[in-house]
Amino acid sequence: MFKKIATGFLAVAATSALALSLPSAASASTASHPSYDDYSDYWGPDYAQYHLAKAQGYVSVSYDDDESNSAYVRGRLWDLDNRSYDEGGKCAYVKFQAEDFDNDWSTVYTKKYCGYPGYKKFSFSTDDVYSLRVKVCQVSPSGYYVNKCGPWDEIYSAE
Structure with missing residues (x-):
């Protein structure tokens, strides 16, 4: 009888300790991803030509002052091409470009994923984005030939 009470007490103590540790673990994960609250929205899904690759995700932007901001993007990239590489199958590829406040575009992030039917998570941040x-495109497994791209999709604008 005493053994059952002790076991029950230990189970309650372990559960309580776990419950108390979860909020601190949650705050630790948000500390690595700052809170962006000036703008946030979901984007996508965006597709490559013939819908053989897909990407979608979330963008959030926080302003320090009028023309200084930080953008954080996270998402998933799907390889939807079920053909083997010998049959002409390609990998999924996503490309992000940012326009600065001087109206100059530059590539800020790219990601390739080969792995039908799965997906790959990605995230990045960039500063001073207008x-x-x-x-979303397809790319050869070697990564040299990007093609079959879908259209550009604007996921954030300061306007």
């Missing part, structure tokens, strides 16, 4: 756009 606009941010995404394009």
Whole structure:
């Protein structure tokens, strides 16, 4: 009888300790991803030509002052091409470009994923962004030949 009470007490203590540790673990994970609250929205899904690759995710932007901001993007990239590489199958590829406040575009992030039918998570941040756009393509397994791109999709604009 005493053994059952002791076991029950230990189970309650272990559960309580776990419950108390969860909020601190949650706050630790949000500390690695700062709180962006000036703008946030979901983007996508965006597709490559013939819908053989897909990407979608979330963008959030926080302003320090009028023309200084930080954008954080996270998402998933799907390889939807079920053909083997010998049959002409390709990998999924996503490209992000940012426009600065001088109206100059530059590539800020790219990701390749080969792994039908799965997906790969990604995230990145960039600073001083006026606009941010995404394009999904396919790429050869070697990564040298990007093609079959879908259209650009603007996922954030300061306007």
